[in-house]
Amino acid sequence: PENFLTIEHTPLTSTEDTLTPLTVEAEITSVLGLDSAIVAYRILGEMIWYYIPMTNTTDDNWSAEIPRQPLGTTVQYYIYAQDIADNYIVSPPAGAANPYTFSVAIDTIPPEIEHIPLTRGNVSAWSPIVFAKISDAYGVGGASVQYMVNDISYPPVDMEYDSIREGWSAQFPCTVGVGDVMKYRIIGYDNSISYNIAFYPSSDTWVEFDVGRDYIEHFESGGYDYRHYSTMTDYPDEWHLETGRVHSGEYSYKFGGNSLEAYSDLTDGVLETPSIYVSSEDTLTFYQYMDAETSNIYTGYAWDGGIIEISTDGGSNWSQITPQGGYPFLIHYNEVSPFSEDTPCFSGHRDWQKITFLIDTNGYVKFRFHFGADGYVTREGWYIDDIKVTNHNWVYVLDGNKWRPEKLAINLSPNPFNGAVSIQTSVPKDGNLKIEILDINGRIVDKIFDGISKTGILRLIWQPTNIPAGVYLARASTQGNVAIQKIFYVK
Structure with a gap:
């Protein structure tokens, strides 16, 4: 019957280690009770199979050691388990006909990187996930993403392994604006002594995309931002x-x-x-x-x-x-x-x-x-x-090949709030800017900003002190322009 006997095993990868025995580990479950488990191995090119009993380490976990091997050796192996009623299971299923295989040799081959390039980003849901499948016969040691914003380099960001998707992912830790140009490439390295490195798309080229206004998802880049x-x-x-x-x-x-x-x-x-x-x-x-x-x-x-x-x-x-x-x-x-x-x-x-x-x-x-x-x-x-989310309050126009805000506007998040609120102000041109907090009667209760602001998005945090809960107004003003949004402060 299904799941009567099961073997969960991660195959051994190739190695350069000639001094240490090669440990085969597996989780073996049996409904009736396990009678025995063995690892069968042979050297590629030889006819003889060697059989090593597996030892129960903890619970359903079993292990056995294949003796250390010299450089230039290719090893084939499979796992055989049998319960007390003589039911048996083999991993991989074909056993000796199609066994697991690894080599003991100096590695000179870099990892392989599979990646669907990002084609767009947006300010509403920054940052997109950079996802890649990276494989290497000796195991992947790690990966990172090099990136630039408008041709300005930033420190690389490490990629983390996603066991559910069986790949590596990262997000850009920078802030961006509409019209910015992102460039990135992925670097993967293996576990070998040689530390072989691979690049995607290459060591001297980049994946490039523009940052837009609206949130758009066509799933053509894999939809990795979704779960x-x-x-x-x-x-x-x-x-x-x-x-x-x-x-x-x-x-x-x-x-x-x-x-x-x-x-x-x-x-x-x-x-x-x-x-x-x-x-x-x-x-x-x-x-x-x-x-x-x-x-x-x-x-x-x-x-x-x-x-x-x-x-x-x-x-x-x-x-x-x-x-x-x-x-x-x-x-x-x-x-x-x-x-x-x-x-x-x-x-x-x-x-x-x-x-x-x-x-x-x-x-x-x-x-x-x-x-x-x-x-x-x-x-x-x-x-x-x-899928598309159109952000009407952040209206941009193209000015000299650069997107800039079309009008003065304020966005608040979260709203209502009970500790601190993020105040984001779209500034259509360089100049004097004031951002103030008013009560419902129009009296100024706090001044957030008073100075020169450049074109773009100004992000500030307001943390009220000694102010009662209630309805307030966030007011941004420049010469001839005013933008106001209600804030709901709760305790």
Whole structure:
């Protein structure tokens, strides 16, 4: 039976070490109880297999040592385990016919780097994730990203290994503005004595992209800023990158089976965006293709479907938001449904269509696309593509090949706040600038900035002291221009 006997093992990588025995480790589980486990190995080119009993180290963990080998040796091996009822399992499954293989030799080959280049960035959700698959027969020692902003070099940033995606990732720790030009390249090095290094795209070229205004995601660079997961125990998440049906380009995100295959019964999953800065009256738009089960008996009701949710606290709490025109269906009561009865949702069969949401909050938010299915009929699923968040309050114009703010404006985050609030002011031209805090009667209670400011975004923090909670006004003023935003201070 499935999972009656299991072996979890990370294959040995090639090595330059000729002095140390080579330890094979595995997690072996048995329902009935394990009788024995061995490692079988041989030297490539020889016919004889040598068998080494594995020792139980802790719990289900077992190990054995292959003797140290001279340089120039290639070793093949597999693991064999047997329970007390003579059931057995082999890893890899083909055993001696297709064993694990590694070499003992001086490494001269650099790692291989696979990367989908970033094609855009934006100020609303900075920074994008740089993701790469890096492989080497001797193991990857580490990786970093070299980068420049407008041809000014910054210190490299180390990449971290992502065990879920099985690759290396990093984000740019710098601040940027609209119109900035980013250049970067990835460096990977192996674990060998030679410290072999690889570059992507090369040691003397860069990946280049511009920083824009609006948040845009077409999933053509891998969608690594997104994560997906189930919100219900024992209900699988089926979100994945898809090429079988797209609105534009080569990729979309789909909840459902591979290609045009249907989603499964009793499934639930959310596709979550990164944090995106929004201001009141911004819009979230995307294109969807929907094919989900509706009721043939209860008009206007669905058994399966999708909804959009928003979080204003980094993802701790979520609430459903409503598109322009509303959702076309309600979830019919079903005790195994991931959704509550009468939840408004998208469902039925709909070809690609543009969906629009008006945003009524200020600050950083996350959105997520939530699909759920009950335990009966299934259909093709839900596709999402070409997501865009348009930031209306930050209006830029192109001036001498450089984007600059078109008007004086203020954004506040978080709002309401109870400790400190970030005040971001778009400054359309160099000059004198004042930023003040006023009470609701117009009296100045604090002065945040009074001086010369350059064109761009001025970011400040206000931490009120000895001021009661209440409604205040943040006022930015230059010669002839004033921008005001309400602040809600709570304790």
